[in-house]
Amino acid sequence: MTGRPLELAETVFRLYQDLLRRRTGFVLADAQRSRLESRLGAEARSAGSFYQLYGRLRNEPADSPLFGRLLDAAVNGETYFFRDPASLRALAEEIGPERLLAAGHDGVLDVWSAGCATGEEAYSLSIVLHERGILPGRKVRILGTDLSPAHVRRARSAVYGPQSLRATSPERLRESFEPAEGGHFRLKPALATPVLFEARSILDEPASGPLFDAILCRNVLIYLDQEARSRVVDVLASRLKPGGYILLGASDALAAAASPLTLVRLSNDVAYRR
Numbered sequence: 001m002t003g004r005p006l007e008l009a010e011t012v013f014r015l016y017q018d019l020l021r022r023r024t025g026f027v028l029a030d031a032q033r034s035r036l037e038s039r040l041g042a043e044a045r046s047a048g049s050f051y052q053l054y055g056r057l058r059n060e061p062a063d064s065p066l067f068g069r070l071l072d073a074a075v076n077g078e079t080y081f082f083r084d085p086a087s088l089r090a091l092a093e094e095i096g097p098e099r100l101l102a103a104g105h106d107g108v109l110d111v112w113s114a115g116c117a118t119g120e121e122a123y124s125l126s127i128v129l130h131e132r133g134i135l136p137g138r139k140v141r142i143l144g145t146d147l148s149p150a151h152v153r154r155a156r157s158a159v160y161g162p163q164s165l166r167a168t169s170p171e172r173l174r175e176s177f178e179p180a181e182g183g184h185f186r187l188k189p190a191l192a193t194p195v196l197f198e199a200r201s202i203l204d205e206p207a208s209g210p211l212f213d214a215i216l217c218r219n220v221l222i223y224l225d226q227e228a229r230s231r232v233v234d235v236l237a238s239r240l241k242p243g244g245y246i247l248l249g250a251s252d253a254l255a256a257a258a259s260p261l262t263l264v265r266l267s268n269d270v271a272y273r274r
């Protein structure tokens, strides 16, 4: 028996907003109250109330399963394949070839999709690198990271429905995917293999983590408060190989304006360099 749905009162919702902002920089919009109420209903019921659940969450580390369920319930993971053709073209036609040339014959192209949601951005890049003939010939590593453990689990499954594929042409669907259960499509293994996913906040990145030739961080900074935005931009800048590029979304660009990054114009897009 599940009983009547529990109510998330506005005053308690504010506590959740504050907790998320403090721990992750994530700004949960007021309009998300009913979404949090329905998505965290089971956890609130087992804790006794939304207020008691808040009490538990406050003492949980950010990488615990319970805190992960709060993140899953709170974050907006809107994304789809080929959402941003200009940045994919810039990576496949300009940045990728330039960086591989600089890296020499055995060099590796390292790309990070920071705030990858359910993986469509990272996999779109793998597809265009195959189409341009860069893969499978050259060594490419694509890392996707996201705050939400549920998003990362879905990304690893590489199975997608019509919403995710709404901007994917029939030719690409035929070439890059195979039919899966329930009218969904699975990315072909050769395209999925170069891509790895990890669940963690950009703000919790290890200080001496791997360096990247290009970092995509699109439609992420807009959800963060000002302090978290500038910390994220600093983290991204510190993880570039010399001469590497950061590609932000148009709506994220303001966050970089106050950073030490320099805006560079490419034929297909704009990017930032240190």
Ligand SMILES: C[S@@+](CC[C@H](N)C(=O)[O-])C[C@H]1O[C@@H](n2cnc3c(N)ncnc32)[C@H](O)[C@@H]1O
Pocket (backbone or CB within 6 Å): 024, 026, 075, 076, 077, 078, 079, 080, 083, 114, 115, 116, 117, 118, 121, 145, 146, 147, 148, 151, 200, 201, 202, 203, 217, 218, 219, 220, 223, 224, 249
């Ligand atoms: C709207 S999606 C954007 C997905 C993709 N980059 C795109 O442009 O299509 C935003 C994603 O950023 C993630 N996110 C927000 N703050 C983050 C942080 N501090 N670290 C990692 N991921 C974060 C959210 O979990 C969400 O999945």
